[in-house]
Amino acid sequence: xxxxxxxxxxxxxxxxxxxxxxxxxxxxxxxxxxxxxxxxxxxxxxxxxxxxxxxxxxxxxxxxxxxxxxxxxxxxxxxxxxxxxxxxxxxxxxxxxxxxxxxxxxxxxxxxxxxxxxxxxxxxxxxxxxxxxxxxxxxxxxxxxxxxxxxxxxxxxxxxxxxxxxxxxxxxxxxxxxxxxxxxxxxxxxxxxxxxxxxxxxxxxxxxxxxxxxxxxxxxxxxxxxxxxxxxxxxxxxxxxxxxxxxxxxxxxxxxxxxxxxxxxxxxxxxxxxxxxxxxxxxxxxxxxxxxxxxxxxxxxxxxxxxx
Ligand code: CP
Ligand code: NVA
Numbered sequence: 001x002x003x004x005x006x007x008x009x010x011x012x013x014x015x016x017x018x019x020x021x022x023x024x025x026x027x028x029x030x031x032x033x034x035x036x037x038x039x040x041x042x043x044x045x046x047x048x049x050x051x052x053x054x055x056x057x058x059x060x061x062x063x064x065x066x067x068x069x070x071x072x073x074x075x076x077x078x079x080x081x082x083x084x085x086x087x088x089x090x091x092x093x094x095x096x097x098x099x100x101x102x103x104x105x106x107x108x109x110x111x112x113x114x115x116x117x118x119x120x121x122x123x124x125x126x127x128x129x130x131x132x133x134x135x136x137x138x139x140x141x142x143x144x145x146x147x148x149x150x151x152x153x154x155x156x157x158x159x160x161x162x163x164x165x166x167x168x169x170x171x172x173x174x175x176x177x178x179x180x181x182x183x184x185x186x187x188x189x190x191x192x193x194x195x196x197x198x199x200x201x202x203x204x205x206x207x208x209x210x211x212x213x214x215x216x217x218x219x220x221x222x223x224x225x226x227x228x229x230x231x232x233x234x235x236x237x238x239x240x241x242x243x244x245x246x247x248x249x250x251x252x253x254x255x256x257x258x259x260x261x262x263x264x265x266x267x268x269x270x271x272x273x274x275x276x277x278x279x280x281x282x283x284x285x286x287x288x289x290x291x292x293x294x295x296x297x298x299x300x301x302x303x304x305x306x307x308x
Contacts, residue, residue, distance in 0.1 A: 002305045003118045004126045007135045007172035008198065014304060015176050019143050022293070022300035034065060042308035043072030046102040050128070053079030053108045054230045058267060059128045059136065062294040063105055070299060075101070079108065094120035103305060109231055124305035126298075131165060131231040132192070137266045138169040139301060140293040142177055144286050145221055147293075148262060153178040155220040158257070160184050160212060160247045161274055162240070163191030166225045166266050171199050171206060180205040184215030186243040212247050219257035223264045224249045224274045241273070249275040254284055262286050 007015065029038055048067045052060060060076060067074045079085045084093045094117045097104055106117055107128035118125040127135055145152045157179050159167050167183065168191060174181040181204070183191055190208065199206050209215040216222060227244045228237050254263060263275070263285045271277045280287060 001122075001124055002307070003124050004135065004301050004305055005114060005118055006127060006133050007138060007169055007176055008195075010135075010176075012176045015139070018139065018297070018300040018304050019146065021303065022139070022143050022296040023147070025299055026293070026296040029069070035068070037071060038069050041071030042303055043067055043070035043306070046072040046306065047100065048072055048074045048103045048105065048302070049097055049101040050074055050076045051079055051082070051084075051104065051106040051108075052076070052128075053085075053106075053113075054129070056107055056128070058291055058294050059105075059107060062291075063128070063298055066295050066299040066302065070302070072102075090116040091120040093117070094125075095122075098122040103302065126301060126305060129165065131229075133169045133172070134166045134266070135169045135172070136294065136298055136301065137166055138173045139297040140290055141170070141223070141264055141266070142173055143293045143297050144264065144290045145262065147289065148286055149220070149260070152221075155179045156182070156218050156258075157221045157223065158182045158184055158215050158219040160215065160222060160224045160249050160253075161244055162189045162225065162227060162229070164189075164225060164229050165231075166223075167191050168195050170223065171195055171204070174206060175199050175202045175204040182207050182209050182215050182219075184209045184212055185247055186210070188243055189240070212253060213256055216253055216257040216261075219261050221262050221264060222249055222254065222257055224269075225266055226268065226270055227274050244274070248273070249279050251276065251278050251282070254279055254282070264290055267291055 050063050064074045090113050098121045103124045105126040105128045109131050111130040111132045114127050114130050142152055163183055227240050263279055265287050269275055
């Protein structure tokens with residue numbers, strides 16, 4: 001049984017085979033109606049619980065559709081409506097759910113909740129985002145880059161903005177898939193120090209650059225995310241905006257990257273804040289391919305978890 005908790009704790013070869021499987025599964029159902037079943041039904045007879053303690057559009061819908069296309073069934077649960085939100089321990093919840101379902105996907109705040117769930121579940125647990133990481137998103141992003149430009153190994157990826165959970169998984173991917181990563185943002189919002197040290201110790205080419213113009217020089221891929229994540233206090237909004245304004249991805253900044261550079265954003269985006277509409281809707285943007293690839297990448301993740 002495999003849990004899918006983070007990219008740095010999952011074997012490199014397993015990650016690569018998941019991306020390749022996702023590509024093959026996407027190709028195999030090209031042009032079909034979304035609700036039509038895949039030819040292969042590896043999740044037939046399987047029940048998957050999708051638990052959300054934070055809002056979601058893409059993760060919720062893509063996991064639900066993905067399970068159904070593979071012949072399984074889902075139940076979407078809100079943490080607040082479960083006893084989990086009213087004092088039942090995570091360990092007990094994990095043991096109980098394991099008696100009913102074959103796999104658990106959870107989106108939560110503290111990553112300790114995810115790890116406790118995995119430690120006590122007897123079925124695979126998937127990280128659907130915590131305050132600290134978002135591995136499913138980055139699997140879709142790697143798949144998307146490679147669909148458009150071929151292997152991501154050796155490419156220059158530049159992150160603009162807050163050193164947040166999505167950045168952390170991108171950093172893990174830099175180590176696992178062998179690309180160079182520049183964090184470009186203000187010092188106050190620097191990435192998790194432990195993750196940076198770990199990546200450097202593993203030989204990853206990761207650097208910090210405060211100047212956005214120097215940051216995008218030579219970039220093959222520019223990535224942005226919201227300036228205020230779901231776990232950030234709303235009271236910090238203005239302060240964060242003031243720190244991050246200089247890192248907005250706009251046409252001028254994209255022109256300073258390599259001519260064939262792509263733009264990615266995990267979405268939801270705040271148009272005219274971290275990125276302009278002209279970039280989001282422009283020729284270098286692959287944001288909706290990223291969103292679609294959540295579906296295909298996660299189907300491969302689920303198959304790996306269940307070994308089917
Ligand atoms: N990118 C992403 O995880 O989107 P949702 O919050 O809508 O799931
Ligand atoms: N960094 C964002 C990603 C949302 C998918 C958040 O955690 O809110």
